[in-house]
Amino acid sequence: GIQVEQSPPDLILQEGANSTLRCNFSDSVNNLQWFHQNPWGQLINLFYIPSGTKQNGRLSATTVATERYSLLYISSSQTTDSGVYFCAVMDSSYKLIFGSGTRLLVRP
Amino acid sequence: GAVVSQHPSRVICKSGTSVKIECRSLDFQATTMFWYRQFPKQSLMLMATSNEGSKATYEQGVEKDKFLINHASLTLSTLTVTSAHPEDSSFYICSASSWEASKGDTQYFGPGTRLTVL
Numbered sequence: 001g002i003q004v005e006q007s008p009p010d011l012i013l014q015e016g017a018n019s020t021l022r023c024n025f026s027d028s029v030n031n032l033q034w035f036h037q038n039p040w041g042q043l044i045n046l047f048y049i050p051s052g053t054k055q056n057g058r059l060s061a062t063t064v065a066t067e068r069y070s071l072l073y074i075s076s077s078q079t080t081d082s083g084v085y086f087c088a089v090m091d092s093s094y095k096l097i098f099g100s101g102t103r104l105l106v107r108p
Numbered sequence: 109g110a111v112v113s114q115h116p117s118r119v120i121c122k123s124g125t126s127v128k129i130e131c132r133s134l135d136f137q138a139t140t141m142f143w144y145r146q147f148p149k150q151s152l153m154l155m156a157t158s159n160e161g162s163k164a165t166y167e168q169g170v171e172k173d174k175f176l177i178n179h180a181s182l183t184l185s186t187l188t189v190t191s192a193h194p195e196d197s198s199f200y201i202c203s204a205s206s207w208e209a210s211k212g213d214t215q216y217f218g219p220g221t222r223l224t225v226l
């Protein structure tokens with residue numbers, strides 16, 4: 001099956017800093033999504049981005065499907081950005097395969 | 109739009125009892141619902157996929173007689189953990205999907221149910 005790897009596994013930032021999270025996947029995919037899981041466990045859809053670049057406020061994402069990776073950029077980080085960021089890809093049977101996540105802590 | 113609810117949000121039960129978790133799509137019709145399990149500090153693992161009106165498809169290693177899934181309508185799926193044991197303690201998350209031409213099969217996730225079996 002498709003393998004999804006995320007890096008870094010853990011990240012600590014000072015408030016206001018920028019960061020880049022990476023997601024590599026091992027095969028072509030139908031769909032790629034980025035999620036933020038808040039401290040209460042809720043998964044929040046950030047981006048649906050099988051290819052190209054999208055921006056939403058301080059967050060943006062780029063997927064280069066031909067090279068099988070996606071990047072999530074967080075600018076001017078805030079303490080509320082803390083949590084776990086997951087990348088998930090959809091395989092040919094329409095199942096979402098999640099990466100292991102990047103655990104982000106933003107300190108005030 | 110695309111809101112998914114779960115009930116209960118937290119449940120504590122005694123070993124040997126059964127627990128039912130509900131997953132509802134509030135503002136759209138979900139052709140497919142998914143159930144995931146997440147252990148502490150780990151990723152989400154798909155347990156099963158259910159389509160309205162048909163039997164669920166379970167992932168390898170998931171006991172279908174222990175985790176009963178019913179997808180009775182386009183807005184409701186239930187997961188029943190039968191004869192729960194402490195090792196079933198986990199965070200259970202459902203998601204729902206409806207076809208959107210511009211988004212493919214985007215899944216929308218519920219807030220999760222934390223199950224603790226004593």
